[in-house]
Amino acid sequence: QVQLVESGGGVVQPGRSLRLSCAASGFTFSSYGMHWVRQAPGKGLEWVAHISYDGSNQDYVDSVKGRFTISRDNSKNTLYLQMNSLRTEDMSVYHCAKDLGANRIRHFDLWGRGTLVTVSS
């Protein structure tokens, strides 16, 4: 069925790295832009990063620029988020989300359940 399933979360010390994955199924992954959106426990939603359908364009929120890298492997229908130099404020559930469009950021019409990243010493 049409779904997104995240993995790779866990407990990590400040300053360390983690790579998240998002496996897509049920739709033509290579035709759509994709996003990572995070949600701190009990809090609202914060957009983190976007990648265009072919991986040629990436965008980031200022607070993660230079530390996080979004990428995709269309042959594996998988989205990634490489997170380096993690900070306590990065602690959140990370959702991947599909865009209605291919290149531009438009509307997020499919969301995964998310994977929890805990940053703690």
Place this chain on the structure above:
Amino acid sequence: DIVMTQTPLSSPVTLGQSASISCRSSQSLVHSDGNTYLSWLQQRPGQPPRLLIYKVSQRSSGVPDRFSGSGAGTDFTLKISRVEAEDVGVYYCMQTTQFPPTFGGGTKVEIK
């Protein structure tokens, strides 16, 4: 960044009655292409967000017509008619007109 402000924070509603949620943006959400990229998301307890409405008033696939969106410029409203128990959750407005995308703080809909 565009700030999205939702009111109320919480909306207790009787089953079968209506609920309205307001969302105000700090700048106009009319894009240079003429569209207004304002969407509404529903997050039921323990579930991921779900797209309800996009471009102010377009219902996403499978969304009941009890949900309707309206507004223009900087002021937008989500109305839920004939509220059902499954409508309990947090509702977010979101703009993608201007980079970066930003969300409202959320409105919790609960049954009285």
